Amino acid sequence: MDEIRELIQAAAATARKETSEEPEPAFTGSVAYPVDCSVDRGLAGAIAADTKIGYVNGSKGWLIYRGYDVFDLSEHSTFEETSFLLLNGHLPTSAELAAFEEKLRSYSQLPPSVIQVLREMPINETHPMSALRTAVSFLGNWDPTADTTTVEAETEVAIRLIAQIPLLVGAIARLRHGKDPVDPKPNHTLAQGLLYAMNGEEPDAKTARVMDVALILHADHGMNASTFTTMVVNSSLSDMYGSIVAGIASLKGPLHGGANEQVLYTLEEIGNPDNVEAWFTKAREQKRKVMGFGHRVYKAYDPRARILGPLAAKLTSADPEMKALYETAIRLEKAVTEGLGTEKKIFPNVDFYSGIVYRAMGIETAIFTPIFAASRISGWTARALEYLGDNRIFRPRAVYTGPTSVDYVPMSER
Ligand SMILES: CC(C)(COP(=O)(O)OP(=O)(O)OC[C@H]1O[C@@H](n2cnc3c(N)ncnc32)[C@H](O)[C@@H]1OP(=O)(O)O)[C@@H](O)C(=O)NCCC(=O)NCCS
Incomplete structure (x- = not known):
């Protein structure tokens, strides 16, 4: 895929040239709690956690996953490798990648009951993101480990969802048009599998690589609304399926992934x-x-x-x-x-x-945000798992601006 590689190299060169004169960011390291900072509406400026997963430098236009520039990952990596990196903190050896891919393959069959659930909803009138959150919730109901909220058990759920969300997206895309879901092929990458699940046709190499790059680019992005939502839900020691359902609901909005x-x-x-x-x-x-x-x-x-x-x-x-x-x-x-x-x-x-x-690529508009979810699942789970390792329930406060000593008025006097 030389032409895609050249395109990414050119984009990276422009980015590095155009931003090289920008000042260093005011903050890049870790912070000592409690943090003294001003917080604006929408929690703008608030720092909610330490992380080693990813970094967005807004003034320079940098996006970094685990220390690696997203331009380099787009050029050289695959979505599988990037997901491993986000979850584990290092690029896999070939043996580690093979084991990770084998694990993903072990989850490459959806339970028929989840397809039945999708069939039973008014699928062509339901937003695909709403169908997806129902389907992920349902998957959790059938997983006997769902309520084991250890890092180990939730990592397994994360890998399962990285494998199965693309299949759910494909099934939803087909069922909306009265087409039956197709059986996944064991030799497919996640990008190929997503395209095949949607179209039922073998994707050509270029289309599959473009999808792979798109999945890499969307995998993680700081404390965005859906990632934060996922982390907030998971921090109460709820369960990973529920946390991801909440993340999907957040991503759906037009101010976020729905854009x-x-x-x-x-x-x-x-x-x-x-x-x-x-x-x-x-x-x-x-x-x-x-x-x-x-x-x-x-x-x-x-x-x-x-x-x-x-x-x-x-x-x-x-x-x-x-x-x-x-x-x-x-x-x-x-x-x-x-x-x-x-x-x-x-x-x-x-x-x-x-x-x-x-x-x-011939994909219908309503499926764009579900594709985003099929990628962001890696960032959501990586960050929820990182936080779970040193968990403290999220619990901010609001500045109360209402009255405090109003006398109760009986119904007859209102
Ligand atoms: C992404 C988004 C929600 C960020 O919101 P935010 O952080 O509250 O926005 P900011 O505070 O940076 O906005 C600064 C100013 O630019 C304006 N602005 C921001 N995005 C704008 C847009 N897409 N179109 C027009 N004006 C915009 C805001 O209205 C604000 O104007 P004001 O200073 O007169 O009040 C907002 O830019 C937006 O709604 N974009 C469109 C939706 C979208 O593309 N979302 C995907 C994000 S990846």
Whole structure:
């Protein structure tokens, strides 16, 4: 896959060049508790845990998993290897990787009862993320180890879910259109298996590699809403299935993973590249957020978008309709970054181009966020397990702004 490798190398070179003059981040090390810091709405600025799993440097546009630059992982690694890295803290030896892949394969059959559950819901009217959270919850109900909340037992659940969420996503994608799920093939990688589970056709090598890169890019991203949600639920010593169900519910929202789906609807609403400027002017007047832009942490170009943007360009170049979609996106990026970026440091985020990449692969829009979940499962579980190793229940406080001494008024006097 030389062309994909070259594209990633070019994206990495641009990122390193453009951000090399940025100042060092104010904070990179560990902190002594209690932390003295200001916390804004949405917990902006709050530090909730120490971690060795991943690091987002928002001013430099860096994304690091366990010390490794995401550009290097995208170029050289696979989603299996990256998942192992996130869970275990080091790149696997070939024997460790073979054992990990064997373990994943041992979980590559979904229980027929979970397919039955999916069949029994109004699957074509249910958002696929809602179907997915129900399915993961159901898997937990049939796992006798689910309530064993040790790191060891929950690691096993993590590996099971890394293997099975792609299969659930594929089954949901097919059942929505009245198609039966297909049996997984034992020789498939997770990326191939996800594509096969959705399409029922053997993916070509290039498409499988693009999906592999997309899965690597989405695997972990700091204390984002769904990761934090997963960790909060797990910190009460609930169970890993329940924690992941909560993570899926959080990821679904359009301000988070659900943005990739909304981006496609926005591009379709704009219609063609020439409509972009007028659409954007109106969106600004209406104070409407443009999906796929902005980020709590990145105040520089998102490194994931640096790869997904050129990938989208490559994948859409041969088809006039897809090319127009990509050109609409490029014009929108220009309009937003020139209109808002200088003032508010707003750039495209991971969700802006991922949907175009998936659409170019023939995947329907409603399945974009479930694909995100099939990747983020690695980061969710890695971080929940890391925290479980030195667990303390999450329990922040709110500043009470209501009254304190109101006299009770009997019903007859209200
Ligand atoms: C990601 C997101 C939720 C972060 O929210 P946040 O941290 O509260 O946003 P910020 O505080 O950095 O926003 C700063 C300013 O930029 C504006 N802004 C942020 N994202 C914007 C967007 N996508 N379109 C237009 N304006 C945006 C905010 O309204 C805010 O304006 P104000 O200063 O006038 O109030 C937000 O950028 C957003 O809603 N983006 C669209 C959804 C999306 O793509 N989500 C996926 C994230 S990976």
